[in-house]
Amino acid sequence: MSGRPWPDTRPGPLGAFGAWWRRRRDLGRVEDFTYAVPQSSHQQEFETPLPSAVYGLDFRVKFTVVYRLDLHTGLRHHAPRSAAINSIVQRARAISSQAMLVHHAPLQHQLGAELAEEQQVPETHVWARAEQVKISVDEGDLEMARKHIELLRNSTVRHAERELERAEIRYLRDEVLTDVGTATIWWLQRNGYEVERAVQLAGELQELVRIARHTSDPHWAESLVSSFERALPRLDDGHRRDLRQHLAKALGVYGGSSVAAEFADQVGLPAAEQHMNGNSPHV
Template sequence: MSRENKILLGSLACGAVLVPGVLVLALRWPLWAWSLLSAGLLVGVGAYARQLLLLHRQRQLREALEVQQQRTAAPVEPEPEPARQQLVRNVSLPSSEPDYQFVFGATAWWRRPADAVGVGHENPAGLALDTLLSRAREITSVEHPGAADVVAHKLAGALGAVRRDPHGHVETWASEVVLVLSEQDTDRLHRLAEVRKDEQLWHRERDHERSKRAYLSEEVLRDTGSAVVWWLSRNEHDVERAAELIGTLAQLSAAANGTEIAEQFRHLVPSSRQAPFAGGLPFSQESLSFSGTLDSGQFFSYGQLAAAPGGLPEGAEHTAIDHVRGLIDELSTEGAGADRAQLATRLAALFDAAEQREFAEAIRTRFGTADAALPPQPRRSST
């Protein structure tokens, strides 16, 4: 019963009691008249209340019947068909590297959707496998073959979700997913990784060596002063030893830069360690230089001597011969004439090879080896 009906019935009941009382008092009726009128009115109010209650119950029953009819009219969802399965083994799937492929295996599941309409697919198993492999291929094609274990977990999570094919014929998913790489490819990847690491280490070592060489040549041995300062920075309490090594450091600095020893440091280098040739070895015509005497310090390019008008200029032959004599005196044993002659013969042959035949003949004439035969020389390697 609604709240409005309850208020109405309460008001009627109060009126059934109060109105007869007012009439009895106003008309001075006996008390039993009030009781009789009130009782009659209350009986009428009760009958009316009963009628309202019946109407309320009928309304509830009618609403319940309508709800029941609506539930009965709703369509019943059909139950899906039982799922079917098929084992998938040794299927090749691409990786991000063209020459490496994963080996895939799983248990494929499929079923016809419960809400599918129309004629089903003629080969639902083939359609289900194709849909499943397409999903797997999309994942593996962007993954590196070296991460097969990680990709297997990723693939298992993706294929475990139920998906339909593009046309809605079947629902597919997979369980017991396996993804591996062949032993040969795994071994190749390990070997490539080792090669890359070795190559990276080699490049780092090479760069380190280049840096050290650049440091030594451009900073430490740039000149004699830099070499001395570098030695002192490492041996700052041994100044006297640094002074003794100035000649050696000057020689190292000159050798590192491909130059001659600076004039102010030559007296600190023993004469036996000063090459009589400016370039060190008499193999290139332009690098052959001679001084008038071993201690003179005036050098002449033999290319300049050969280019002078009339061959060797006046006095130049004597200057070069004196230099050769000093070289032979330094290299040969005192009193060993045979050694001196053989050495002079070899020097003359070197100048013949440098196309300085006049000077070579002068050496032979000076040291009495014009008729001496040169012993066979070993062939120099081009490397």
């Protein structure tokens, strides 16, 4: 009997052996272990041109691609580095192709923010992001971009002026010089209601009305547009221009590029507008 003041509860030889055996048995259970597959991370510097919104004028971008391999996905790619770089380049191209070259400074921050988000390369076990994004532009290309913007601005102003002139002509032809009475009232309103002077000009106003209403042998393009505009009298100037563009496109599809070009020339539609949104006439 033990000399301790409390009962001896230590296991005997058989009990100790049984406890040891249970510990050894439990160590062999696979489900008691959680195996974490290591994830490898890599970096690769890369430099490439990126397209801008103007064909032929490119940004120059340099960045560090950071990618890792996630072996939990069950997917594999035999060239993970190329997959990561290609993914970053495609993401960058989608953004840069909407920007003008003169906006290279804010574009650098936009790319830095967008590409810093880690994304999985589709159908692969590769996750990629980019760091240290730097954009540069060639000074010659930058000067060409500025000239391109200036040309676009001048073209827009000239086109607006022509549209204003056409609107004024349509107004005089379709609403003022329709008859002598309307023309006389229009003249009075513009000239301080000098009635006596208007009476003296009655013959000249009548001649103007006759000239304005002379419609012998109109060009087929003008007749086509006039027919649509008479059918849709509430169209504003913007919709009238859209109508001409749609007609030019339809004529290009069914009549060929020469017919579309003749139509555009007769109705004052700039040739560039025939190719708006990449829609060019097909022969």
